[in-house]
Amino acid sequence: MESKGKATLTYGDGKSIEFPVFGGSVGPDVIDIRTLYGKTGMFTYDPGFLSTASCQSKITYIDGDKGELLYRGYPIEQLAANCDFLETCHLLLYGELPNKAQNADFVDRVTHHTMVSEQMQFFLRGFRRDAHPMAVLTGLVGAMSAFYHDSLDINNPQDRDISALRLIAKMPTLVAMSYKYSLGQPYIYPRNDLSYTANFMRMMFATPCEEYKPNEVLVRALDRIFILHADHEQNASTSTVRLCGSSGTNPFAAIAAGVACLWGPAHGGANEACLNMLQDIQAQGGVAKLGEFVAKVKDPNSGVRLMGFGHRVYKNYDPRAKLMRETCYEVLNALGLENDPLFKLSMALEKVALEDDYFVKRKLYPNVDYYSGIVQKALGIPVSMFTGIFSLARTVGWIAQWQEMISDPEYKIGRPRQLFNGSTTRQVKPIDKR
Numbered sequence: 001m002e003s004k005g006k007a008t009l010t011y012g013d014g015k016s017i018e019f020p021v022f023g024g025s026v027g028p029d030v031i032d033i034r035t036l037y038g039k040t041g042m043f044t045y046d047p048g049f050l051s052t053a054s055c056q057s058k059i060t061y062i063d064g065d066k067g068e069l070l071y072r073g074y075p076i077e078q079l080a081a082n083c084d085f086l087e088t089c090h091l092l093l094y095g096e097l098p099n100k101a102q103n104a105d106f107v108d109r110v111t112h113h114t115m116v117s118e119q120m121q122f123f124l125r126g127f128r129r130d131a132h133p134m135a136v137l138t139g140l141v142g143a144m145s146a147f148y149h150d151s152l153d154i155n156n157p158q159d160r161d162i163s164a165l166r167l168i169a170k171m172p173t174l175v176a177m178s179y180k181y182s183l184g185q186p187y188i189y190p191r192n193d194l195s196y197t198a199n200f201m202r203m204m205f206a207t208p209c210e211e212y213k214p215n216e217v218l219v220r221a222l223d224r225i226f227i228l229h230a231d232h233e234q235n236a237s238t239s240t241v242r243l244c245g246s247s248g249t250n251p252f253a254a255i256a257a258g259v260a261c262l263w264g265p266a267h268g269g270a271n272e273a274c275l276n277m278l279q280d281i282q283a284q285g286g287v288a289k290l291g292e293f294v295a296k297v298k299d300p301n302s303g304v305r306l307m308g309f310g311h312r313v314y315k316n317y318d319p320r321a322k323l324m325r326e327t328c329y330e331v332l333n334a335l336g337l338e339n340d341p342l343f344k345l346s347m348a349l350e351k352v353a354l355e356d357d358y359f360v361k362r363k364l365y366p367n368v369d370y371y372s373g374i375v376q377k378a379l380g381i382p383v384s385m386f387t388g389i390f391s392l393a394r395t396v397g398w399i400a401q402w403q404e405m406i407s408d409p410e411y412k413i414g415r416p417r418q419l420f421n422g423s424t425t426r427q428v429k430p431i432d433k434r
């Protein structure tokens with residue numbers, strides 16, 4: 001951190017206190033208030049952490065006003081165009097894009113960790129077949145900590161590295177197993193002769209009855225979707241992983257907490273909610289009904305939101321949404337679905353919203369979830385699996401952020417405080433006196 005002078009707080013009867021101001025390599029400076037409570041007996045108050053930096057990080061930088069997203073300094077547009085998901089995983093985990101030899105070694109290590117214990121299939125049997133895949137995945141990821149007693153010492157860098165590899169390698173297998181279980185179909189084992197994403201598509205869509213040949217255009221599209229979802233600074237699920245991991249628990253339990261948080265419709269569950277929203281509008285009349293729907297969204301009493309729009313940080317176009325729309329177009333064209341009614345409806349709805357003052361005034365633009373549902377549906381992925389796919393891709397971001405925290409000498413268990421406005425001390429009366 002670079003010292004940027006002081007900030008002075010005046011409070012009470014003319015008291016004042018100074019706090020150091022620090023700057024990073026780019027982005028907003030921070031006021032270091034760690035001594036605030038000790039010196040003033042007061043807390044800061046920031047529900048939702050809109051103005052709070054919870055940590056230092058070198059992994060992902062977002063400029064919400066410019067609509068900019070960098071993974072370790074590389075613009076997301078360049079990574080999506082020039083790299084694949086495992087190269088991006090290497091970058092997020094180790095800080096650099098791999099050269100050819102490093103890439104081959106990383107791909108080999110991930111490839112040889114894609115199988116899960118045969119015991120896992122019995123764990124799934126405890127769920128109903130129609131359980132939401134995210135409920136199943138939360139359980140499966142948490143259960144992984146039951147299989148790796150030999151490498152759970154979070155203070156051992158080798159244990160941290162093998163746990164990261166196992167999570168990245170096994171998430172596709174677990175996500176595909178949760179899907180196959182919901183279908184009542186047999187699980188498909190991973191294959192070492194396929195790329196990471198082709199392997200996942202085969203585990204999702206192949207059956208033992210015939211050979212499955214992944215469509216390279218669709219594989220590339222899904223691999224890019226993984227890149228776009230890989231990390232995103234201190235979002236809700238990443239902050240959950242950091243807070244959970246700060247207790248010293250094992251990485252599988254911390255990532256399971258991230259999966260559970262991502263499931264929410266305000267977060268990673270938005271792509272499922274967005275597609276359901278588009279299908280509802282389509283069922284009620286499609287483009288002709290857009291005006292009515294947007295009017296409902298603008299009515300504060302309706303509780304209706306335009307899912308896939310808005311973002312806590314982006315007050316400009318989410319750069320991932322642009323890339324997702326391009327990918328959507330490519331996939332629909334490759335499949336001869338360029339007239340897909342939902343895609344046309346989503347673009348019409350985007351146009352209406354971006355020209356409406358309600359959205360313009362609130363700087364509400366499409367986010368990563370707005371188009372991802374349409375392209376995943378075109379890839380044959382069912383709506384209920386969208387957030388599982390998001391979890392698969394975000395696992396590398398979660399585990400990279402967890403690693404950064406655990407190896408940060410400054411880290412300590414997270415423990416926020418509160419402004420208490422409940423009952424002050426009162427005496428218990430015997431039940432017959434209450």
Ligand code: SDX
Binds near residue numbers: 305
């Ligand atoms: C992800 O944090 C991350 O980085 C997350 C993520 C990642 O990669 O990890 O980017 C992934 O979670 C993307 C966001 C997916 N969620 C959705 O698409 C759900 C719909 N959007 C929202 O509910 C909302 O926009 C949030 C939750 C994303 C952001 O909410 P904020 O920043 O807390 O903003 P807010 O709820 O305070 O809204 C500000 C105003 C309000 O209106 P007023 O009270 O001022 O009149 O904008 C309105 C809101 O009602 N508003 C919306 C809206 N989003 C905000 N109105 C209609 N439709 C929306 N989608």
